[in-house]
Amino acid sequence: MNLNGQSPSYGLCYECKQQRTAAAWCKICDIASLKENFRNWTSGNSKIDDFIRYTQLNANKPNDFLEWIDFDRFDLVEYTNKKGAFSSIYSAMWLEGPRWKLDDEAEIWTRSGPIKVILKRLNNSQNLSQEFIDQLYRYHKCLQHGALANCIGITKDPTSCYMFVMRYYKNGNLYSYLEESVGTLYWRDIVDMLWSISTGLESIHEYGLVHGNLHGGNILIERKMNSIDAKIADTGLHGPADKQTSSQQIYGVIPFVAPEVFKENIITKVSDIYSFGMIMWVLSAGVRPYSDKPHDNQLIQEICSGLRPNVINGTPLVYSNLMLQCLDVNPSNRPTVFQICEYIGNWISDLSSQFGDNAETKFANLEKLNLRIIPCHEKATYFSRPLDSIN
Incomplete structure (x- = not known):
């Protein structure tokens, strides 16, 4: 819709003289051409x-x-x-x-x-x-x-x-991008990426679907001239392609899985929100969650008992409040993705007042984290696997 509430005009199709339904697209003729090419x-x-x-x-x-x-x-x-x-x-x-x-x-x-x-x-x-x-x-x-x-x-x-x-996204996934960007990210960059991710999740939920496997490894990044493009990958493409598995079998990366998924073995829109909250933490910390411990049944039990990563010093209060709300143990207390987009949209429209002096300050704590980063525990796993197979 344009400002007058009317659908935009894309001109007439040169072949059938009907209105195009999108830029350089005639639904009648282009689909007919694709169909003709089936053979x-x-x-x-x-x-x-x-x-x-x-x-x-x-x-x-x-x-x-x-x-x-x-x-x-x-x-x-x-x-x-x-x-x-x-x-x-x-x-x-x-x-x-x-x-x-x-x-x-x-x-x-x-x-x-x-x-x-x-x-x-x-x-x-x-x-x-x-x-x-x-x-x-x-x-x-x-x-x-x-x-x-x-x-x-x-x-x-x-x-x-x-x-x-x-x-192809030239900056790789979220982890590789953050590792390359230590000491150079601004809060404006963080909010920019978070906005892209939230609108991607919003589009999935608008279709009445859930992602079910949201984690840093399937957030793909491309830095542009004046923005950072962050896209959600693997939508609907996780899990084995060949096996007739039970519809109740759940796959995931332990730190990003909501506690109720471990308990009830079902993914929902609100469990996606929990995963989004963990991505917020990764963006604020610049490191992978729970990288110092094995990702095993013990960690699952700790998460179900309330374990969450500590809020990083210097994180703006509006940011940490939203993040912790997403990570609430009670799914009904978590915001919807539509509410999240509204919050982040407000941050973007008035970034200085929302974030105070930190808005244009480099992530000083990232450099400090970089100096004390230790290799991931050999049993810390950041790719998706069947949750019922974890010991």
Whole structure:
């Protein structure tokens, strides 16, 4: 809607002369073109083909869908030494790149040319379970949402394991970015990242969904000229791709899991809020939570008994108050993501008065933390795993 309460006008489609429904997008003609191209590609798996076609037939704007990309269209595929319990991460160059610009005169889309991408390889995915396919359908709109890490398409490696093609974020995940930025972050930077993360979570909850696996490893960062872009990744893509698991099996990273999830074995929107509170703590501290102890059943018991990280000295009161509210042991006392966005929006609109003199002061305590950081405990685990398997 524009300021007059009217839908914006994107002009007429050159082909059908109907109003475009988004910039450079005619829902009638562009979807018809995608449908016409169905015969020119296949993943070799009818379920994957049907899913990709579903995203294309329900697209509302350019790049609001997935496409099949043959593996030979990637070059310089390299393992990044990053992995989860059920996936491995590679970087690559996509030779053609995504659809980039509409040539109205030629009535064709041109592509961007070579771009760097991330390939998330789903381990043992030669035989995708129906449960995993159903999960993709539930979350498919989140895969392309602007407030979340962009998923571009799907491919298959030479071992027939499926890989999701994701946008490349040059500053890595939240942990690597904070380690690189020690001593250089301002509270304005922290709030900037927190706003991006909260709006991403808001979009998930608006769809009536939960993330269920929010932690620092799946917050991806890209520093821009005047802002820091922080995107939530792995929305709907965690868990094994091949096993017919019980719907009650929960995966997570212990420090970010709400105590009621350990007790009741169910994830909810309010358990996402607890995870968000832990991300707030990571942003304020600049280090990983509970890195000095094993992430085992003992830590789970301590969290359920009320263990929380200490508030870092120098944290603005409005920040720590919201963080502690998110970490409240009683889920009903936690704010909704919509309330969180309202709070953070107020911080952004009036940062100086909300944060006082700390607003433009470097995170002095980060340098101090850097001097006393010790290596993570050998049993501190920061990738997702089945919670019922932890001893």
